[in-house]
Amino acid sequence: MNDRKREGPFSLDMDFDEAVRRLAQTDPKEITPNASSIKSLASKSGSKEITPQGELDLGIEIERDIGGIGMGVLGDGTPYLNQRGLAVLCGVQNAHIGTISSQWNEAPPKPRITAIKAILEKAGFYARKAHIEIMHKGVVHYCYPAEVCLAVLEYYAFDAGQNVQEQARDNFRLLAGSKLRELIYSQLGYDPTGKFQDKFRKWHERIELNYQSAPRGFFNVFNEAHTIIYEMLQAGADIGEKTVVDISIGQHWSKFWDANRLAEKYGARTKYPHRYPADHPQAQSNPQESWCYPLAALGEYREWLQSEYIEGGKFRHYLDGKVKKGDLPPSMAQLALDAIEQKLLPGG
Incomplete structure (x- = not known):
């Protein structure tokens, strides 16, 4: 881990290992004890047993590879690691995890399977299979629920005899x-509460209120910020009254416009009435006068957006500020940053 001082448990530029260490310093939420089966805590779908292949077509909600750790969330909100990711976490070969799965229901049970199941039972959980097989994008995925992963991890940390792994103990x-x-949810930008299910509503409301606001021959920053706003929404960000990225873009572009005397090149900018949805505190001063710019300057604006706002670090600085204020989870910020830089920077 580097020695830079950071505010809060996360930062946008940390890798998976550092995210693990930072998460370990946060206060955990308690997993419900005395369950008779592994359950999902995601309130959007209620608690459900993790069911073996063929009994329920769960599907994969979201997946990603973070520093060699493959992880995802099933359709019912269950977080998981893939086989290779669990192996990396435990410090063992991928084949060892596959053997645990293949021997899970053998009779008589192998000693390590008995030990792992005992760890699960002690924690208040039961699993009929070690993993769930999900067909996703034409490929079978072997998904190991988080509680099973922890039982396997604990086994290799303390109970595997001469096969105990120091890496497993540390993790x-x-x-x-x-x-x-929590780490899986955070790294994937997934909201297990379902709080942001209707994530596009507030953005759509602003579009309805403002898509024809600027006079003919002019463009406004809000309408031109749609790519960035969309990618933030896709990353899981709550685009609403606290996260209004077009304000940040507009302020920086306005300063650039004045500093470079662009009115002399393209003509004068003017004001137009911008409105916020009724549930935004900004709506109390509706309509707000906002700048719009001659269409002739649109090409220069887009070049500035790419080279100055994104590549120049202003977008990253904006997201860092939102993370520090608690308005945006760090994983969502990183996902948005990755998507925007990939799409808008040269070679993306």
Whole structure:
């Protein structure tokens, strides 16, 4: 880990290992004890047993590879690691995890399977299979629910005899309890509460109020910020009254316009009435006068947006500020940043 001082547990530029260490310093949420089966805590779908292949077509909601750790969330909100990711976490070969799965229901049970199931039972969980097989994008995915991952991790940390792995012990100490579950949610930008399910509503309301506001021959920053806003929404960000990225873009573009005397080149800018939805505190001063710019300057604006606002670090600085204020989870900010830089920078 580098020695730079950071505010809060996360930063946009940390890798997976550092995210693990930072998460270990946060207060965990308790996993419900005494469950008879592994359950999802995602309130959007209620608690459900993780069901073996063929009994329920769950599907994969979101997946990503973070520093070699493959992870995702199933359609019912269950967080998981893939086989290779769990192997990396435990410090063992991928084949060892595959063997655990293949021997899960053998009779008589192998000693390590008995040990892992005992760890699960002690934690209040039961799994009929070690993993769930999901067909996703034409490929079978082997998904190991977070609680199963923790049981396997604990086994290799303390109970595997001569096969105990120091890496497994270190990771278990960091990820015990509900912290692995929280880490997966955080790294994927997934909201298990379902709070932001209708994530496009507020943005659509602003579009309806403002899409024809600028006079003919002019453009406004809000309408030109749609790519960035869309990618932030796709990353899971709550685009509403607290996260209004077009204000940041507009302020920086306005300063650039004045500093470079662009009115002399393209003509004078003018004001137009911009309105916010009724549930935004900004709506109390509706309509707000905002700048719009001659269409002749649109090409220069788009070049500035790419080279100055995104590549120049202004967008990253905006997201960092939102993370520090608690308005945006760090994983969502990183996903948005990755998507925008990939799409708008040269070679993306």
